[in-house]
Each structure stands twice: as structure tokens, then as C-alpha cells.
Amino acid sequence: MLSRLAAPRTGGMLALAVVIALLPLVLSNKYFYDIAVLVGLNAIVCVGLNLLIGYAGQISLGHAGFFGAGAYGSAILASRYGWPPLAAMLATTLAVAALAFLVGRPILRLKGHYLAMATLGLGIIIFMVITTEDRFTGGPDGISVVPLSIGGFVLQGERLWYWVVGALLLLAVWLALNLIESPAGRALRALHSSEVGAEVVGINAAEHKLMVFVISAVFASIAGSLAAHYSGFVTPGKAAFLHSIELVTMVVFGGMASTFGAVVGAAVLTTLPQLLTVFEDYEMMVFGAVMMGTMIFLPRGVVPSVARLFRARRREPADHAETRR
Amino acid sequence: MNLLRVEGLSKKFGGVNAVEDLSFDIRPGSVYSIIGPNGAGKTTLLNLLTGVYQPSAGSIALGDHDLTGRAPYEYARQGIARTFQNLQVFFNMSALENVMVGRYMQERCGLASALLRTPRLARAERACREEAAELLCYVGLQDYLSAGADAMPYGALKRLEIARALATKPRLMLLDEPAAGLNPTEALELDGLIGRLTGRGVTVVLVEHNMRLVMGVSDHILVLDYGRKLAEGPALAVRNNPKVIEAYLGSSAAQDASIGEAIAGAVTMAAEMHR
Numbered sequence: 001m002l003s004r005l006a007a008p009r010t011g012g013m014l015a016l017a018v019v020i021a022l023l024p025l026v027l028s029n030k031y032f033y034d035i036a037v038l039v040g041l042n043a044i045v046c047v048g049l050n051l052l053i054g055y056a057g058q059i060s061l062g063h064a065g066f067f068g069a070g071a072y073g074s075a076i077l078a079s080r081y082g083w084p085p086l087a088a089m090l091a092t093t094l095a096v097a098a099l100a101f102l103v104g105r106p107i108l109r110l111k112g113h114y115l116a117m118a119t120l121g122l123g124i125i126i127f128m129v130i131t132t133e134d135r136f137t138g139g140p141d142g143i144s145v146v147p148l149s150i151g152g153f154v155l156q157g158e159r160l161w162y163w164v165v166g167a168l169l170l171l172a173v174w175l176a177l178n179l180i181e182s183p184a185g186r187a188l189r190a191l192h193s194s195e196v197g198a199e200v201v202g203i204n205a206a207e208h209k210l211m212v213f214v215i216s217a218v219f220a221s222i223a224g225s226l227a228a229h230y231s232g233f234v235t236p237g238k239a240a241f242l243h244s245i246e247l248v249t250m251v252v253f254g255g256m257a258s259t260f261g262a263v264v265g266a267a268v269l270t271t272l273p274q275l276l277t278v279f280e281d282y283e284m285m286v287f288g289a290v291m292m293g294t295m296i297f298l299p300r301g302v303v304p305s306v307a308r309l310f311r312a313r314r315r316e317p318a319d320h321a322e323t324r325r
Numbered sequence: 326m327n328l329l330r331v332e333g334l335s336k337k338f339g340g341v342n343a344v345e346d347l348s349f350d351i352r353p354g355s356v357y358s359i360i361g362p363n364g365a366g367k368t369t370l371l372n373l374l375t376g377v378y379q380p381s382a383g384s385i386a387l388g389d390h391d392l393t394g395r396a397p398y399e400y401a402r403q404g405i406a407r408t409f410q411n412l413q414v415f416f417n418m419s420a421l422e423n424v425m426v427g428r429y430m431q432e433r434c435g436l437a438s439a440l441l442r443t444p445r446l447a448r449a450e451r452a453c454r455e456e457a458a459e460l461l462c463y464v465g466l467q468d469y470l471s472a473g474a475d476a477m478p479y480g481a482l483k484r485l486e487i488a489r490a491l492a493t494k495p496r497l498m499l500l501d502e503p504a505a506g507l508n509p510t511e512a513l514e515l516d517g518l519i520g521r522l523t524g525r526g527v528t529v530v531l532v533e534h535n536m537r538l539v540m541g542v543s544d545h546i547l548v549l550d551y552g553r554k555l556a557e558g559p560a561l562a563v564r565n566n567p568k569v570i571e572a573y574l575g576s577s578a579a580q581d582a583s584i585g586e587a588i589a590g591a592v593t594m595a596a597e598m599h600r
Contacts, residue, residue, distance in 0.1 A: 175440045182439035183432040190415045190426045197413030199397035201493050202430040
């Protein structure tokens with residue numbers, strides 16, 4: 001029983017659920033709830049992106065493009081064309097999945113820096129389309145979005161959104177953990193380590209890379225749609241290169257190939273700038289210093305490094321026993 | 326009926342013919358060894374036989390299936406498994422998970438059931454874990470059941486690759502220098518392991534410099550030199566073939582009476598130096 005709780009799937013899910021359930025005790029006002037919702041939305045993107053970067057070992061510097069596409073797709077269909085928000089979200093998600101599939105096929109043949117360049121290009125194209133097609137998107141000024149309504153029920157207010165995003169984050173984490181522990185997830189980790197080693201046991205590496213690219217794009221798109229409805233307004237900044245970099249940074253900071261690391265990375269890097277406002281003019285400098293310090297002292301990212309530290313401490317007494325014998 | 330049929334196989338790298346117009350058949354249930362000096366094209370040939378390289382000319386067929394020009398995973402799905410001279414272990418996983426990856430083809434499931442972890446998948450996963458553990462024991466890695474691959478010594482990693490290849494339930498298993506880097510005891514244990522593989526109905530292709538191992542287990546030997554077939558036949562006949570001796574030792578040695586032994590010694594020596 002205890003060992004089952006210590007396993008990442010059950011234990012980690014339980015811990016995350018408890019944190020989400022108890023967090024409102026310290027969220028004393030709307031502003032804190034707002035930050036928590038932003039953390040949750042970023043975490044959903046990062047959990048998906050971590051499947052691609054951390055587990056399958058494929059970089060993407062264009063995921064803000066998918067986030068932006070999700071946000072604008074929902075905004076345009078629901079607000080300009082009056083679609084029911086859920087139908088708009090579903091159609092947008094399918095369209096983004098199709099886009100990721102079509103673009104992923106050719107670009108996932110590339111590796112390392114070349115894949116980074118290609119995904120960067122993809123993100124920039126999406127950003128340019130959003131800023132220039134102002135008939136639909138409102139251009140650089142952005143576009144206002146109707147609130148999310150399901151049937152007659154309108155989802156509004158930070159507190160309600162907090163619970164919805166919290167539940168969706170749990171769902172995203174659950175799906176990601178399931179995938180990683182499945183044959184397909186092992187195939188992803190295998191091709192990360194040795195692509196030829198994976199192929200010779202019958203794994204079609206290209207197909208798996210494409211699959212995880214589409215999944216991560218879908219996670220980003222859904223988070224984008226939710227973000228648009230939540231804030232009631234989208235600007236092209238959500239699809240910009242800088243946002244892509246932020247997302248990748250969250251994944252690396254929290255710890256690659258760790259689903260909970262992605263959540264922690266999103267939480268820390270979303271809240272840190274808010275906490276650092278006390279440094280006023282030096283805010284960004286301190287932010288940079290924290291990032292550099294973390295990568296120097298916890299090079300595997302926060303969660304894997306800390307987990308390693310704990311394991312090493314627990315193993316130590318056993319090692320001593322061995323040497324004595 | 327032959328298990329593997331290779332006809333007119335060639336591979337050019339720029340102007341170099343790494344493998345040139347090679348034809349041979351492998352009978353099921355045998356141990357078929359490929360030997361030759363360094364740079365003779367042995368590893369290139371294995372890469373061709375698993376789809377890692379595409380041939381410049383010629384054809385490869387397993388049973389009735391023509392596999393020429395196919396991707397490595399398609400070779401695997403027809404029942405060809407292999408190990409690597411330069412290890413291709415998944416160092417980001419445990420030993421057990423490495424073998425579980427080998428079970429991919431039997432366990433493959435839809436994306437939806439993977440994401441939702443259906444009860445059927447959960448059961449299949451438990452069975453997969455048990456079978457992987459059995460295979461680890463089978464190759465003698467019972468001490469590494471809970472070890473991470475990155476914490477295992479070289480000799481154990483070589484066996485881990487064999488266990489992973491076996492997990493694919495292959496008809497044909499290609500071993501690329503399994504004895505290289507092993508100590509004499511570990512190398513001796515390989516004889517038994519290869520014997521047990523054929524006992525399981527797996528046909529083995531062995532690329533190896535360790536002549537003691539090759540002469541001990543092989544039914545049939547193919548000798549390569551500069552990418553061409555120098556000799557082929559039953560182990561004993563090849564061992565005493567003057568052309569083979571010449572390739573290894575030069576022409577004067579071919580006149581020596583006890584050349585068979587000489588080759589064995591020289592080749593082992595060459596292999597040691599190569600290491």
C-alpha cells in the first residue's frame with residue numbers, strides 16, 4: 001500500500017490533488033486566484049510539451065504558436081461567428097491537431113538544432129498570420145472573447161475558473177502519466193535514447209514523434225482556448241516567440257522527463273516574476289540569476305534533482321551496510 | 326527452404342564498395358557466422374540485413390517476404406532482431422524497461438487505451454513486466470532486475486541487448502561481436518547462451534572476432550574480405566581453406582601444415598589488438 005502511494009502515478013496525483021484542493025486556503029484575494037489560474041493553464045501546456053521535449057527528446061520552439069492558434073480559433077469562432085464556445089473549442093482543437101500533423105510530418109525528420117529552427121519558423125508564421133490577418137484577428141490590437149458558457153451556464157469569476165482549470169490540470173497530468181507508462185510511452189523514451197535501437201525492436205520512430213508532437217500541440221491549443229475565454233481578451237503576444245521560450249524554460253527548469261516537474265516549472269516561473277516585483281527595476285536581473293543558479297545547482301531541473309537527492313540519502317545507510325560486510 | 330536469402334547485395338559509400346555483390350542463404354535453426362579482418366564489411370552487412378542501411382544493389386528476403394528497401398522497424402516486424410557492437414541500450418530506463426521495450430510489437434495498443442490506461446492494457450503491462458523479468462534471468466541478469474541501465478557494467482549491458490532482442494520473439498537474431506570487451510569467463514558463457522538460443526528455434530547470425538567462440542558454435546561460416554565473399558561453407562572446411570589463411574596471414578603461411586590453428590590464434594590476436 002505504502003509503496004503504491006510512493007509510486008509517481010498514484011502518489012504524485014494524490015499530492016497534486018491535495019495541493020489544488022488546499023491552495024484556496026492561502027489564496028486571500030482575486031489577484032492570487034488569477035495567478036493560480038495562469039499557473040494551471042501554463043502547466044497544462046508544459047505537461048504536453050514535456051512529453052515532446054522531456055520524454056521523446058524532440059525540441060519545439062514554436063508551441064506558443066499552437067497556444068495562440070487555440071486562443072484565436074476559439075475567439076474568432078465564438079465571438080465573431082457566434083459558435084457555442086465548446087463547439088468552437090472542439091473545432092479549433094481538431095484544426096490545430098491537423099496543422100500539427102501536416103507540419104510535423106516533414107519537420108520531425110530534422111534533429112536537434114535544425115528541428116529547433118523549423119519549429120521556431122512555424123511559431124513565427126502563426127504569429128505573423130495572427131498579427132496581419134486583422135479582418136479576423138483584430139491584428140496587433142487583439143480581439144475580445146465571449147465568456148465560456150456551457151448550455152446556459154456561464155463560467156465566470158476567478159474562483160470558479162480556479163476549480164475548472166485545477167480539474168483539467170489533474171486530467172492532463174493523468175493522461176500524460178498513463179501515456180508514459182504505456183508501450184507507446186516507452187517507445188518515446190526509447191527513441192529519445194537510441195533511435196536505431198528503438199527501430200530494430202519494431203518501433204516506427206517517425207510515427208511516434210509525430211503522435212507526441214500532435215498530442216503536445218493539442219494540449220497547448222486547449223490551454224490557449226481556455227486562456228482566451230478566461231481573460232476575455234487575446235493579443236498576438238500569446239503566440240509570440242518569447243512565450244514559446246518561456247514554455248520551454250518552464251519544462252527545463254522543472255525537470256525534463258518529469259510530468260510533475262513540468263507542473264512545478266510552470267508554477268515557479270509564472271509566480272516568480274510576481275514575487276520579484278519587490279526588486280522593482282532589478283526584477284528581470286534577479287529572475288535571470290535565479291534561473292542560472294537553479295540550472296547550475298540543480299542541473300536536471302528542480303523535481304528530478306530533488307528526487308535524486310532524497311533517493312541518495314535513503315540509499316546511504318544500505319551502502320554502508322554493504323561495505324561493512 | 327531458406328530462412329534468409331541474400332542476392333547480389335552491394336553497398337557503396339562514395340567510391341568505396343563496403344559490400345560488393347554478396348549472395349548467400351541462411352538455413353533455419355543454424356548458427357551462421359560472418360568473419361573477416363577489420364574493415365571487411367561485416368558490420369555494414371549486418372546494418373544492411375536489418376534495414377539500418379539501404380543497399381545500393383541486390384535483394385534481401387526473409388522467408389517469402391522481400392524486405393529490400395524497407396525501414397528497420399519493418400525488418401523487426403518480420404522477425405529479425407539484432408544487438409549492436411557499439412551498444413544501443415536505452416540508458417534513460419531501467420534494465421527491465423529496456424526488455425519491455427523489446428516486447429513493443431506484441432503489446433502495441435491504440436493511443437486512446439494508452440492515454441486512458443484501460444484495464445486490458447494494465448493487465449497486459451503486468452504480463453509484459455513478468456516476461457521481461459524472466460528474460461533478464463534467462464540471459465543471466467537476475468542481479469539487475471531493479472537496476473537502471475546506466476548503472477550496469479559493460480558485460481551485463483551486452484546481455485541486456487540480447488534479452489531485449491529476444492523479447493521481440495525473433496526468427497533470426499543477429500549478434501554483432503557479442504564477445505568483444507568481455508572477460509574470458511563471460512565469453513565462455515556466451516557459447517552456452519547461443520546454444521540455448523538455437524534450442525529455442527532462433528536462427529543466429531554471429532559476427533565475431535573471437536575464433537574460439539566462432540569455431541565452437543558455428544554450423545556455417547562466411548568469410549568476408551574487402552566486402553566480397555572470400556569463402557563460405559561448413560565451419561571445418563572454412564577453417565582449412567587456403568584462401569582464408571592467406572587473407573589473414575599472407576601467402577607464405579598458407580603453405581604451413583597446421584594453418585587451421587594458426588588462423589585461430591592470429592585472428593584472436595588481431596581481435597585483441599583491435600580492442
